[in-house]
Amino acid sequence: MTEHSKIQPPEKSLIERAEDFFGLGEAARPAPVPRDLAAPVNRRIKRRQSRKTQSLDTEQSLARAIARGMPPKEFGEHSAPATVEASADAEPAYEDVHFPGEIHELDPECLARHGLIQPDGPITALLEEFRIVKRQVLASVRKAREGGNGKLAQRVLVCSPLPGEGKSYCAANLALAMAAEKDSEVLLVDADFAKPSILSMLGLPRGPGFMDVLARDDIKVEDCVLATDVAGLHVLPAGNHTTSDSEYLTSARTADVLDRLTRANPNRIVIFDSSPALAASPAAELANHVGQAIVVARADRTGQSALEDALTLLSSCPDLKLLLNAAHFSPSGRRFGVYYGQEA
Structure with missing residues (x-):
């Protein structure tokens, strides 16, 4: 017979021999991975409701209970609709200020003497010219209001x-001409401190005047405003001059004072006669508060260079206009005021 020797199994590794010796065997094998995993359970975090949300939930719950005919006591004896708190960003309300009656x-x-319009005088070339100017100004006021910029439009x-270029002369004549409007009143502010x-x-x-109010x-x-015998015309003096005029103009009180004057009365136009833009800084500061x-x-x-520099300093104002003063030549031969003096 052919002698068959026993085939020896391959020698085990050190790790396999350790498993057999310590009896690990099946325990050492990795656990089977299931094919379908269970959906994870997320833990909800209970957030604290704000007072406004709690009040709204209470009102909605009470409304549903009344609709189902449930007695209100099921929601607690003290459950009642709470008052919704006012928004912190609500715009403050301004009441109209009443100027002194004197x-x-x-x-x-x-x-x-200063060449100004005579309120009760005849129609002159000067009056006709400033009528044209005020029409342009009022048209810009209406346009700014339609664009949502009513805060500054007035x-x-x-x-x-x-x-020496006639800015006070033009401001006073513009105010006198605009005071004749039937649907508006004018407050002329002397801001050349x-x-x-x-x-x-x-x-x-x-x-x-104005600077005293800011300081x-x-x-x-309103206590500093002077009412005049011209219907619809009021004047606010400049007040006492200080060494911090520009600093007062940049303070929060300036915006509050101007908002108080204009926001409550949409028919009030405020005209500022400011200092020259290249000679003092208040003009550039006031440009931030006007339309x-x-x-x-x-x-x-x-x-030309002085005019360009002034326009640059006033660039924060959204609408800049130029008014040519002391022009004696008209290419078209325009002569306002003569027509009204002719007989029919």
Whole structure:
């Protein structure tokens, strides 16, 4: 017979021999992985509801209970609709300010000496020219309101690049012409704090004014306004000059005072006679608070570079206009005022 020897199994590795010796065997094998895993269970975090959300939930629950005919006591004896808190971003309400009733008469001699419009006088070329100017200003006011910029639309800044170019002359005449409007009133503000001239041009008495209101919290702006004998025309003096005029103009109180004057009365137009833009800084500061600015350029004096620099300083104003003063030549031969003096 053929002798068959026993075939020896292959030698085990050290790890396999250790499994046999310690009896690990099946326990050492990895656990089988199931084909389908169970869906994970997420733990919900209970968030604390705000007072406003709790009040809204209470109101909705109470409404559903009443609709189903359930007695209110099932929701607790103390459950009642809560008052919804006012929004923190709500715009403050401004009540209209009433100006003092004392009437101050304009001095006709002062008006004539400074070449201003005579309120009760005949129709002149000067009046006709400023009628055209005020139409452009009022058209811009309406356009700004339609564009949602009503906060600034009622404020008009009048200034010039340099002194002696007629900005106070134009501001006063514009205010006198606009006061004749039937649907609006005018507040002329002397904002040339260093060299105020509006009161002397109109023949009005001196008193506290705009800068005093900005510098002191105990002074109300309406108490400083002067009512005139021209219907619809009021004047706010410049007040006492300080060394911090620009700093007061950039304070939060300036915005509050101007909002108080204009927001409550949409028919009130505020005209600022400001200092020259290249001679003092208040004009550039006021440009942030107005809807349009009229830059007065004198035909025989204002240079192009000065005008460009002034427009750059006033660029924060959304609407800049140019007004040419002391122009004696008209290519078309236009002569306003003569027509009304002719007989039929």
